[in-house]
Every structure is written in structure tokens, then in C-alpha cells.
Amino acid sequence: xxxxxxxxxxxxxxxxxxxxxxxxxxxxxxxxxxxxxxxxxxxxxxxxxxxxxxxxxxxxxxxxxxxxxxxxxxxxxxxxxxxxxxxxxxxxxxxxxxxxxxxxxxxxxxxxxxxxxxxxxxxxxxxxxxxxxxxxxxxxxxxxxxxxxxxxxxxxxxxxxxxxxxxxxxxxxxxxxxxxxxxxxxxxxxxxxxxxxxxxxxxxxxxxxxxxxxxxxxxxxxxxxxxxxxxxxxxxxxxxxxxxxxxxxxxxxxxxxxxxxxxxxxxxxxxxxxxxxxxxxxxxxxxxxxxxxxxxxxxxxxxxxxxxxxxxxxxxx
Amino acid sequence: xxxxxxxxxxxxxxxxxxxxxxxxxxxxxxxxxxxxxxxxxxxxxxxxxxxxxxxxxxxxxxxxxxxxxxxxxxxxxxxxxxxxxxxxxxxxxxxxxxxxxxxxxxxxxxxxxxxxxxxxxxxxxxxxxxxxxxxxxxxxxxxxxxxxxxxxxxxxxxxxxxxxxxxxxxxxxxxxxxxxxxxxxxxxxxxxxxxxxxxxxxxxxxxxxxxxxxxxxxxxxxxxxxxxxxxxxxxxxxxxxxxxxxxxxxxxxxxxxxxxxxxxxxxxxxxxxxxxxxxxxxxxxxxxxxxxxxxxxxx
Numbered sequence: 001x002x003x004x005x006x007x008x009x010x011x012x013x014x015x016x017x018x019x020x021x022x023x024x025x026x027x028x029x030x031x032x033x034x035x036x037x038x039x040x041x042x043x044x045x046x047x048x049x050x051x052x053x054x055x056x057x058x059x060x061x062x063x064x065x066x067x068x069x070x071x072x073x074x075x076x077x078x079x080x081x082x083x084x085x086x087x088x089x090x091x092x093x094x095x096x097x098x099x100x101x102x103x104x105x106x107x108x109x110x111x112x113x114x115x116x117x118x119x120x121x122x123x124x125x126x127x128x129x130x131x132x133x134x135x136x137x138x139x140x141x142x143x144x145x146x147x148x149x150x151x152x153x154x155x156x157x158x159x160x161x162x163x164x165x166x167x168x169x170x171x172x173x174x175x176x177x178x179x180x181x182x183x184x185x186x187x188x189x190x191x192x193x194x195x196x197x198x199x200x201x202x203x204x205x206x207x208x209x210x211x212x213x214x215x216x217x218x219x220x221x222x223x224x225x226x227x228x229x230x231x232x233x234x235x236x237x238x239x240x241x242x243x244x245x246x247x248x249x250x251x252x253x254x255x256x257x258x259x260x261x262x263x264x265x266x267x268x269x270x271x272x273x274x275x276x277x278x279x280x281x282x283x284x285x286x287x288x289x290x291x292x293x294x295x296x297x298x299x300x301x302x303x304x305x306x307x308x309x310x311x312x313x314x315x316x317x
Numbered sequence: 318x319x320x321x322x323x324x325x326x327x328x329x330x331x332x333x334x335x336x337x338x339x340x341x342x343x344x345x346x347x348x349x350x351x352x353x354x355x356x357x358x359x360x361x362x363x364x365x366x367x368x369x370x371x372x373x374x375x376x377x378x379x380x381x382x383x384x385x386x387x388x389x390x391x392x393x394x395x396x397x398x399x400x401x402x403x404x405x406x407x408x409x410x411x412x413x414x415x416x417x418x419x420x421x422x423x424x425x426x427x428x429x430x431x432x433x434x435x436x437x438x439x440x441x442x443x444x445x446x447x448x449x450x451x452x453x454x455x456x457x458x459x460x461x462x463x464x465x466x467x468x469x470x471x472x473x474x475x476x477x478x479x480x481x482x483x484x485x486x487x488x489x490x491x492x493x494x495x496x497x498x499x500x501x502x503x504x505x506x507x508x509x510x511x512x513x514x515x516x517x518x519x520x521x522x523x524x525x526x527x528x529x530x531x532x533x534x535x536x537x538x539x540x541x542x543x544x545x546x547x548x549x550x551x552x553x554x555x556x557x558x559x560x561x562x563x564x565x566x567x568x569x570x571x572x573x574x575x576x577x578x579x580x581x582x583x584x585x586x587x588x589x590x591x592x593x594x595x596x597x598x599x600x601x602x603x604x605x606x607x608x609x610x611x612x613x614x615x616x
Contacts, residue, residue, distance in 0.1 A: 106600075128590070
């Protein structure tokens with residue numbers, strides 16, 4: 001059996017598990033939705049990591065998505081999930097374009113720092129403009145309708161789950177296609193050798209900006225989904241530790257392809273879910289240790305572990 | 318705006334700037350030598366504060382004056398033990414890996430330390446204001462202020478600034494650190510143990526963060542999350558100044574400290590925004606920071 005086929009089988013199995021498991025264990029429905037939604041955000045981080053750039057402020061786009069629907073509920077009234085799924089990512093994209101125009105001029109530590117600064121500005125605004133945002137308490141998000149149909153809470157968690165799963169398949173395919181396209185290869189060339197890329201007549205900034213805007217879009221989409229699933233948006237969504245968490249998940253899963261984002265998110269959220277249930281308040285400690293172990297012993301992430309075994313198998317006669 | 322508020326704002330600004338300077342100069346020093354942005358730096362600040370409070374409460378019954386050496390002992394303890402262990406066992410094995418991964422190791426340490434802090438010292442606010450009470454209040458143009466904050470803190474910051482300058486420029490150990498920073502390979506070739514330099518630098522930087530925390534502990538209540546906020550602030554100062562710039566960090570800390578103090582009296586909601594807005598403006602115009610030198614980009 002070829003490696004490619006095995007990979008596909010594993011991905012197919014993962015999709016089936018994500019779709020079927022919550023039916024058997026209803027308490028897993030929301031958890032699975034969160035895993036998938038966070039995976040979507042992490043896809044955005046992975047795109048930027050292809051170019052060798054780490055954003056330590058990407059949670060701001062996540063926050064933009066979440067607050068889009070929170071503000072809608074507060075100032076406009078009830079809304080439809082389909083509308084939110086369009087509006088949130090588009091507004092995040094607009095933010096991404098604006099901020100991206102500044103930050104793509106910088107690389108490495110400065111890129112990370114500027115993103116951090118922008119996200120902290122957004123966080124402080126969300127937290128301090130109490131009259132508009134309710135401050136640290138956040139804004140409650142009402143359960144939206146879907147295509148005009150209102151659901152009961154029990155039904156809605158499944159509706160949201162399958163909708164998210166569908167979106168995951170669409171965006172993963174899209175991102176994978178993007179990374180395999182010439183645009184994606186040029187993105188990787190920024191990490192490899194930016195000067196050569198420029199000599200080929202390509203504007204590295206433009207290439208990075210495209211990646212940045214796409215990743216902002218994904219951040220916004222994830223934000224809408226998480227705010228809907230958790231029924232709340234808080235400034236915490238845009239705080240730097242959240243950004244760190246996304247980068248963490250990306251490294252945990254491995255950045256070579258889209259599947260890593262979801263593998264990482266699954267492990268991260270599951271560990272958090274069980275650790276916070278079983279060991280009261282030690283989940284952060286456990287995750288920290290997991291992260292260190294992964295970096296020291298499997299710097300290419302969980303997906304990398306499999307690839308390494310594959311590579312070893314191929315070497316053997 | 319009347320003069321009392323101006324004086325109050327200046328005093329607030331100076332004492333705050335002194336603390337921020339201590340923390341960010343440690344961050345800057347570590348980055349300058351190890352090329353690592355230490356995300357756990359804020360945690361070292363928090364541990365310094367908690368450790369100082371613990372020691373202070375321990376020695377205060379014997380003699381309240383012992384709390385002053387306790388602050389110093391606490392910061393060295395935290396810097397040497399936590400900082401030393403972190404560099405030796407967590408950072409040293411990953412120097413050959415990508416920068417992203419090194420950054421994430423420190424993020425992992427941040428998560429672990431943050432969690433341990435809550436386990437060790439709990440989530441209830443801790444007060445240990447003994448040292449502030451011991452020193453008299455002074456009156457500046459009719460405004461009363463604690464001399465601990467307006468004299469002692471700036472004094473420690475100034476001593477640190479000139480001490481570091483002297484250490485790095487005029488002592489052998491300092492020259493060795495500078496040599497490794499400048500060209501690690503060449504320094505190693507003439508027999509300098511770069512790994513030891515990294516360890517010592519990290520311990521010094523970590524101790525400075527802890528010292529900032531220890532000195533802050535008598536002036537504020539210690540709560541979880543104090544380190545989380547401090548790290549981004551010290552990032553902002555270090556980046557605005559230019560990473561690795563020691564004098565720059567002092568000037569920038571003062572600038573940001575004063576700006577923040579005045580904003581608190583004018584428009585308190587915007588307080589947290591100030592450092593980041595300053596940082597953004599500066600980095601957009603001068604990406605290498607106010608005092609940074611433009612490096613030739615490697616092809």
C-alpha cells in the first residue's frame with residue numbers, strides 16, 4: 001500500500017470519526033466543533049509559517065470574527081449564521097489587508113512584534129471601551145438561525161458541527177491547492193531565499209500579503225464558529241496568549257500540510273478538555289510539557305512523526 | 318491641568334519606568350546575545366515578585382529592615398535557579414532549531430510557570446508592603462510621595478544601567494559576552510566557551526526581570542496575570558528602543574512610563590493602549606527601533 005493511499009485513508013477515517021463520534025457521545029459535539037474551528041484558524045498560521053513568518057498576534061482576526069457576530073447581535077438584532085459566516089471572514093479580511101499592508105514589509109521578529117502590537121491594541125480597545133464591548137465580561141452571542149430556520153439547542157450543536165465539518169473540508173482543500181500552486185511555492189520561497197525570489201521579478205511583499213489576507217480570512221471564519229459554539233465573545237479571544245496557542249497548535253500538528261492543523265487542534269483541545277476535567281487547574285502545565293516534548297523530540301509535529309517513519313521505511317531495502 | 322497632577326504623573330511615570338526598564342533591559346540583553354525572545358520573561362518578573370513577598374513576610378517579624386536584602390536575594394534566587402535551569406535544560410538543546418521553535422519553547426515555559434505560580438502562591442492577592450512603609454514619604458512642591466517609589470526605584474534603575482554599561486564595556490567577562498554577540502564562531506575559535514556565555518547572560522537577564530518584580534512587589538498587590546501583562550509591555554519597550562540596546566531601553570522606558578502616567582490622569586481607558594501605539598508608530602517608521610542600528614541583511 002503506498003504512503004499516499006495510507007495518508008488518504010487516515011484523513012478519511014478522521015473525517016468519519018469527527019462526523020460519527022459526537023452522535024455516540026453527545027458531549028463531544030461542541031468539543032469537536034471547537035477543534036475543527038480552531039483548526040481553521042491554525043490553517044492561517046500554517047500559511048504564514050510556510051513563508052517562515054510567525055504572527056504572535058493572529059488572534060486579532062479571530063477576535064474580529066467573533067466580535068462581528070457579537071456586535072451584530074447587540075446593535076442590529078438576530079441574524080442568520082450563513083450571513084455571519086460571510087460577514088465575519090470578510091471583515092477580518094479587510095482588517096488583514098489594512099494591517100497586512102504595514103506588516104508585510106517586515107520579517108521575522110519584527111513581523112511577529114508588529115502583529116503582537118496590533119493585536120494588543122485591539123485587545124485593549126475591546127477590554128476598555130466598556131460602553132460598547134462590555135469589557136472583560138464579553139458579549140453574549142445568541143443562537144443564530146440557519147437559512148432562516150431556528151433550531152433547538154440540542155439540534156443546533158449538531159447543525160453547527162456538520163456545517164463546520166463541511167467548511168473544514170472546503171477550506172482545507174482550498175488551502176492545500178493554494179499551497180501547491182505557484183503562489184504557494186513563491187510563499188515558501190520567501191523562507192528559502194527572498195532575494196532570489198525578487199530577482200525573478202516577483203514582489204515578495206505582494207506574495208506575503210496574499211498569504212496574510214487569506215490567513216486573516218481563516219482567522220475570522222474560525223472566530224465566527226467559536227463564538228457561535230461558545231455563545232460568547234470576550235477580549236480574551238484577541239489576547240496574545242490566544243495567538244501563542246494557535247502557533248503552538250500549528251507546531252504541534254506540523255506545518256507541512258493542512259492535515260497538521262486539525263491533528264494539532266484535536267490533540268490540544270482533547271488534552272485541555274480532559275486535563276481541566278481531571279486535574280483541576282493543571283492543564284496549562286500539561287500542555288506546556290507536551291509542547292516541550294514535541295519540539296525536542298518531534299520538531300516537525302505529529303504529522304512529521306508519520307512522515308519520518310515513512311522515510312525510514314523507504315530507506316530500508 | 319493643575320500642577321499637583323503634573324507632579325503626581327511625573328512621579329508615577331518615573332517609578333513605573335524604573336521597573337519597566339529593569340525588566341525590558343533583561344529581555345533586550347538576552348535577545349542581544351542569545352537571539353531568543355524570551356516569552357517567559359514576564360513569568361520571571363512575577364516569580365521575582367512572589368518570591369520577594371514570601372521572603373519579606375518571612376523575615377519581617379525578625380526585623381522589618383531585613384526585607385530590603387530579601388528583595389535582592391529573591392531576585393538572584395529566581396534568576397539563577399529558574400533562569401539557569403531554563404537555559405541549561407530547555408534552551409540549550411534547541412539552539413540548532415528554527416527560531417520559531419525556540420520562541421515556542423519559551424512560550425511553553427511561560428504556560429508551565431504561569432500554572433505553577435497559581436499552584437504555589439494561589440490566586441488570592443498577596444500584599445507585602447513592608448519596604449515602602451519603612452522609607453519616609455517626601456514632599457515635592459507640596460505633593461507627598463513615597464521615597465521608595467520616587468527615589469529608590471529610579472536609583473536602582475540608574476545603578477543597573479551604569480553597572481551594565483561598565484560590565485559590558487570595561488570588564489573581561491563583559492568583553493567576552495560582547496565578542497560572542499558580535500561573532501559567535503570567531504569567539505569560539507579563540508577559545509571562548511560560548512555556551513557558558515549564553516548561560517551567564519540568561520541568568521543575568523532573568524535576574525533583572527526578577528529584580529523588577531521584587532522591587533514592584535511592595536508597591537502593588539500580587540495577582541495571577543501580572544507577568545502576562547508585563548511581558549508584552551517589556552517587549553514593547555525593548556522593540557521600540559531597538560532590541561539589544563541598553564541605554565535605548567532606559568530612554569524608551571522613561572518615555573513610555575511618562576506617557577502612560579499622563580494618560581491615566583487624562584483618559585484612563587487608553588492607558589494600556591499607549592505603549593503599543595508608541596511601539597507601532599516607532600516600528601513603522603524605524604523598524605530597527607529608535608536606537609537600533611540597521612543591520613546589513615544577509616542574503
